[in-house]
Amino acid sequence: MSFEMVERGSMAGVESGNSSSRRRRVVIEDPDADLIRAWKDGEDGAFEQLVRRHERRVFGLLMRMMGTREEAEDVAQETFLSLHRHGRRFRGESKFSTFVYRVAANAALNRRRTLGRSRARVDRLAVRHAAGDDLPYSPRDPEDATSGTELTAHVRQALQRLSPALRMPVVLYDIQGLAYAEIAEVLSIAEGTVKSRIHRARQALRVELSDLLGLNDKESSP
Amino acid sequence: MNHSGIQDHMADYLEGHLPLEKRALFDAHLDGCSDCLAEIRSMQQTLTLLRSLPEPEVSLGFSESVMRRVHEAESRVSWMESLQGAFSLLMNPRVLAPVSVALIALGIIGGAGEVEKALVLEVPGGSLATQTLPTDGAVLAGISLPAHSQKLAAGRTSVPGASFQIRLQSGPVRVPEPPPHLINPIPLNEFSQYARGFRGGVVKDDVFYELTEGNLEARPQGARMVAVPSRVRAQEKQPSAEEWLARLKRNPGDFASALSSSTLAEQELWIANLARHARQRGELPEIITALRQSPNQRANLLAEDFEAASRGQDSSGHR
Numbered sequence: 001m002s003f004e005m006v007e008r009g010s011m012a013g014v015e016s017g018n019s020s021s022r023r024r025r026v027v028i029e030d031p032d033a034d035l036i037r038a039w040k041d042g043e044d045g046a047f048e049q050l051v052r053r054h055e056r057r058v059f060g061l062l063m064r065m066m067g068t069r070e071e072a073e074d075v076a077q078e079t080f081l082s083l084h085r086h087g088r089r090f091r092g093e094s095k096f097s098t099f100v101y102r103v104a105a106n107a108a109l110n111r112r113r114t115l116g117r118s119r120a121r122v123d124r125l126a127v128r129h130a131a132g133d134d135l136p137y138s139p140r141d142p143e144d145a146t147s148g149t150e151l152t153a154h155v156r157q158a159l160q161r162l163s164p165a166l167r168m169p170v171v172l173y174d175i176q177g178l179a180y181a182e183i184a185e186v187l188s189i190a191e192g193t194v195k196s197r198i199h200r201a202r203q204a205l206r207v208e209l210s211d212l213l214g215l216n217d218k219e220s221s222p
Numbered sequence: 223m224n225h226s227g228i229q230d231h232m233a234d235y236l237e238g239h240l241p242l243e244k245r246a247l248f249d250a251h252l253d254g255c256s257d258c259l260a261e262i263r264s265m266q267q268t269l270t271l272l273r274s275l276p277e278p279e280v281s282l283g284f285s286e287s288v289m290r291r292v293h294e295a296e297s298r299v300s301w302m303e304s305l306q307g308a309f310s311l312l313m314n315p316r317v318l319a320p321v322s323v324a325l326i327a328l329g330i331i332g333g334a335g336e337v338e339k340a341l342v343l344e345v346p347g348g349s350l351a352t353q354t355l356p357t358d359g360a361v362l363a364g365i366s367l368p369a370h371s372q373k374l375a376a377g378r379t380s381v382p383g384a385s386f387q388i389r390l391q392s393g394p395v396r397v398p399e400p401p402p403h404l405i406n407p408i409p410l411n412e413f414s415q416y417a418r419g420f421r422g423g424v425v426k427d428d429v430f431y432e433l434t435e436g437n438l439e440a441r442p443q444g445a446r447m448v449a450v451p452s453r454v455r456a457q458e459k460q461p462s463a464e465e466w467l468a469r470l471k472r473n474p475g476d477f478a479s480a481l482s483s484s485t486l487a488e489q490e491l492w493i494a495n496l497a498r499h500a501r502q503r504g505e506l507p508e509i510i511t512a513l514r515q516s517p518n519q520r521a522n523l524l525a526e527d528f529e530a531a532s533r534g535q536d537s538s539g540h541r
Binding site for chain 1: 232233261264265267268269271272273275276277278280281284285287288289291292
């Protein structure tokens with residue numbers, strides 16, 4: 001079970017600042033291949049190991065998409081249940097992790113479309129944040145340790161204010177570290193669309209956070 | 223590079239993906255444009271903030287909780303699989319002959335009696351079959367469904383890979399009286415081998431009578447209603463199981479290739495029937511060896527299928 005992947009360069013000026021702009025294509029074995037085979041063969045515990053291996057990134061994405069721990073965990077569970085139901089049909093045409101992200105992204109977007117009540121709840125939370133309340137994360141969430149910092153809280157709120165269509169690609173790229181091509185595959189949209197949505201999302205975040213950054217922001221594009 | 227070029231290439235610049243030449247032009251523009259420089263700097267700070275958000279921790283016991291729900295879901299879906307399995311088996315004469323379906327009627331409104339609930343099987347052609355669902359678990363084509371099938375919420379459910387839809391109709395449901403439309407009596411041991419999809423009919427004395435609108439007044443007394451495969455090629459004279467086994471031994475590769483053009487359900491039926499016949503005649507090891515030694519890969523795979531079918535018959539044969 002192998003696939004082709006495009007390596008990402010680092011961010012100029014933020015990380016190394018002088019990374020190579022050349023992309024390298026490499027063909028590598030899916031790190032989940034053995035577990036997937038074991039799972040398909042009906043081996044006990046193989047699926048649970050896959051859950052453990054992917055729960056952090058699924059939860060990370062869903063936390064940013066859903067806004068609350070409660071909803072993120074609920075959708076994460078749905079994601080893995082759906083994987084268990086349909087995942088045996090996974091044929092290794094992409095990385096398994098890409099497949100997992102796709103299922104999670106669909107679950108998140110479906111949940112947001114169908115559960116108006118949840119949306120209303122998120123909106124109410126946004127009002128509470130504006131009034132100074134913090135997100136009702138579980139106390140053991142490490143984000144709480146830093147949630148007192150204005151910066152972190154503002155960034156989370158700014159992310160929540162983006163539309164799901166813009167938030168999803170920027171979370172997948174800038175937080176989860178996926179490549180453009182992989183995000184295109186996850187969201188079933190063109191790579192160009194991924195890039196432009198990420199750019200629009202970043203611009204919106206920059207404007208949202210400009211006061212906080214204390215920058216003399218120029219909102220209008222030249 | 224002008225302002226618009228800066229906007230177009232900002233993402234690639236930030237990622238370090240801009241070719242050297244363009245990067246030089248980009249930098250040259252930034253040197254002389256404080257607006258663009260400010261935007262780039264604020265964007266870099268935004269990304270730094272975004273990328274330094276702490277990773278949320280997954281709750282302790284999350285994977286255990288997922289596995290609990292997986293096991294719950296497995297027991298819930300198993301009845302659906304039973305139903306699909308029941309319909310596959312319905313094509314099997316071994317099951318169909320002693321079929322004890324209480325009432326399965328097809329697409330025709332009539333009526334004698336009411337039940338509390340019914341499974342309604344909708345076939346794409348517009349036919350409709352109803353299966354009564356007793357409260358202590360349904361019986362479909364002689365296959366017991368688990369009692370928790372009662373928990374299925376009312377509403378339409380599609381069955382992946384199946385050619386019909388199922389919905390649970392809450393009662394009271396009028397159960398149609400078998401209509402007197404009969405044609406084509408077909409010996410049971412023949413029709414099911416050459417059929418796809420499902421239609422309705424009745425069975426009496428091991429003969430299946432297909433129901434259509436074209437022929438009236440002929441329903442034999444005491445016939446039982448059954449849902450059956452739709453494309454019945456009753457008039458074709460088909461070789462017997464013994465003849466098929468002889469063909470298989472003579473040329474396993476040809477047999478395997480011909481079989482591969484059938485639907486999966488048909489293939490299962492063929493394999494199950496022929497494995498049973500071969501086993502009864504004590505020819506199963508010989509058949510499996512012939513398939514295994516064939517240069518045809520499909521035949522080699524078929525050998526495993528015959529072994530699996532034989533094991534299944536061993537374990538179900540003493541029920």
